[in-house]
Amino acid sequence: MKFIYLDNLPINNKILLILKNAQYETCTDILLDSENKIKAKTKLETEDIQSLLVLISKTIYTENPKSALEIRNENQIEKLSLGDKILNKVLGGGLPTKSGIIEIVGESAVGKSQLALQLCLMVQLPKHLGGLKGDALYLTTETFYSNRLETLKYYFMLKYGKYFEYDPCQHIFVETLIDLEMQQHYLYYYLPNILEKLPNIRLIIIDSIAFNFRGENNILSFQERAKILTEIAVRLKEISDKKNLIVICINQVSDYINDNNNKLSNEKVPTLGLTWSNCINMRIELSRNSINYTDNDEFVHKTQPEIERILKVIHSSYMPYSKCKFIIRDDGIKGII
Structure with missing residues (x-):
């Protein structure tokens, strides 16, 4: 919508004065x-009001609607490979840019941060290899696993x-981001500046989005937290849409509690x-299957038993x-199959 002052429109002086006295300055x-x-x-x-609204509408809405073809050509979405054919197939070829917020959720030590670190390496690959030829920004509210990153980098x-x-x-x-106040300030004000200084960032990881909202760290009302x-x-x-990048928020799970503060089941x-669930565009859930898996690939040194886990696309606006x-x-x- 164009920002136009009422002074710039052919409005009767008497009506213009009345509008200004009523605190109307712009068409908006x-x-x-x-x-x-x-x-x-x-x-x-x-x-007089209807004539004014017609005049303003004709002044502001001067462009014709875009065709579906024009929109498609303007929104060339790229996809980031997860570094594995099976995982890519489940996700429709990889994680798309301009996809809003992608959440990776699961219990502790299920592989959420490891997947995030893997993506930080994959995003740097040339596009013909499934990367985006870009950099990664990792915003941590807990621990950054630099030793694990070094191991992943070695094989990468x-x-x-x-x-x-x-x-x-x-x-x-x-x-x-050590607390909620810093997290808010960074995401609201500092992040846009960082993306101007580092324009090659194509992947943003927040690990985890929930930590600074925990009860022991902050006491917020439901309304404050939702806002x-x-x-x-x-x-x-x-940011995801304007900068054509991928935003991933890692989230944790908790017990399913009813209104009487009773745990209903083993479900997490x-x-x-619900507020956050309605904000995200895709939810990827990681969980354990508790079954040992025998891997015959000799490329990798085995340091611990391999346990089957499950990756699920729980909900998505596009798959x-x-x-x-x-x-x-x-x-x-x-x-694995």
Whole structure:
């Protein structure tokens, strides 16, 4: 919507003065009020108000709607490979840019942060190898697993080292958000500046989005928390769309509690409640299957028994429910059949 002052429109001087006395300065001010509200503020005749609204509408809405083809060409979505054919297939070829907020949720030590670190390496690959030829920004509210990243990088470079003349860790930028106040300030104000200074960032990880909202760290009313979560989501979605990048928020789970504070079952639910669930665009759930898996791949040194786990696309605005099994090896997360 164009920002136009009423002074720039061919409006009768008497009516213009009345509008200004009623605190109307721009066309937007008029359009945001109903016809009845304008009449109550200005005491203008209905006919004059309707003529004014027609004039403003013709002045502001001068462009024709875009065709579906134009929109498709403007929104060329790219996809980031997870580094594994089975995982990519479940996710429709990879994680898309301009996809709003992608949440990865699951219990502790199920592989959420490992998948995030794996993506921080994959995003740096050339596009023909499934990467986005970009950098990663890792915003941590807990612990950054630098030792695990080094292990992943070792195997990553064995496979893709010829495409790099630098250490991939140089292009993974890490910030620690120690409390909710810092988290809000960073996401609201500092993050847009960072993206201007580092325009090659194509992946943003927040690990985890829930930690600074925990009861022991902050005491917020339901309304306060909902307001903050909604504001954070709006900003992250705008960034994903305008900067053509991927935003991933890692979330935790908690017991399913009823209104009487009783645990109903062994079922786990994502933290942050319904407000946050309505903000995200895709939810990927990781869980354990508690079955040992025998892997005969000799490429990777085995440091611990491999346990089957499950990756599920629980809900998404652009793809159906799907799932696959996976294991965690020294070289990363791998899908299994």
